[in-house]
Amino acid sequence: DLRDQVIEQLIQGWQDHRDTLALLQEWARSDPDSRLRATTIKQLAQGWKDHPYILPLLEEWARSYNYSFEQLAEGGQDQPWLWEFLCDRTLHDPFEHKGQRTYNPRKIALEAILKYYPNHSQTRSLLQDRAEHDPDPKLRKFAQKQLSLRMKN
Structure with missing residues (x-):
């Protein structure tokens, strides 16, 4: 495209x-x-991850757009608040299935936790x-499968 x-x-x-970041943020x-x-x-998360305004914006977008969780985790896994944010989304996002192609934000957040925080002390619980x-x-089925895979390792 x-x-x-x-x-x-x-x-x-x-x-x-000076205008590139503002233009990308607007898009x-x-x-x-x-x-x-x-x-x-994704480009903002990769190219400007150290910019002071990007991680808060990624957090804002992750609340609005499901696909942002991965970019957020990729860009800010060393940020202390990110674990708590992803846990909060995993536990409290109000998502309900309304069709076949709907993506569950709780699952997306949990997948990001499993990818970026597999050894965190609270991941298993x-x-x-x-x-x-x-x-x-x-x-529930996804989480059960992940638990059984972790038991084997």
């Missing part, structure tokens, strides 16, 4: 230009194309809790 190429060119040639916030928003968020108590049967 042409717009994806524009984003790549901005990152490659104009990352240090990530309000572009009507969700795929372009996702691409932009969180996984156990979701395996027993999550209102979504698909997430």
Whole structure:
């Protein structure tokens, strides 16, 4: 897609230009194309992860757009608040299945925890809790499977 190429060119040639970050933030916030928003968020997480405004913005977007959890975790796994944020989303996101193609934000947050915090002292207990108590049967099954895989290792 042409717009994806524009984003790549901005990152490659104009990352240090004062307007590039603002333009990408605007696209990530309000572009009507969700795929372009996702691409932009990923680029912001990768290219500006040390910028003081990016991680709070990624957190804001993660609350609004499910696909942001991965970018958030990728860009800020060394941030002390990120574990708590992902746990909160795993435990308290009000998601309910309303169709086949709906992505559960609790599952996406849990997957990010398993990928970026597999050895955290509370990961296993969180996984156990979701395996027993999550209102979504698909997430309970996923958590049960992850627990059994961890028992084998």
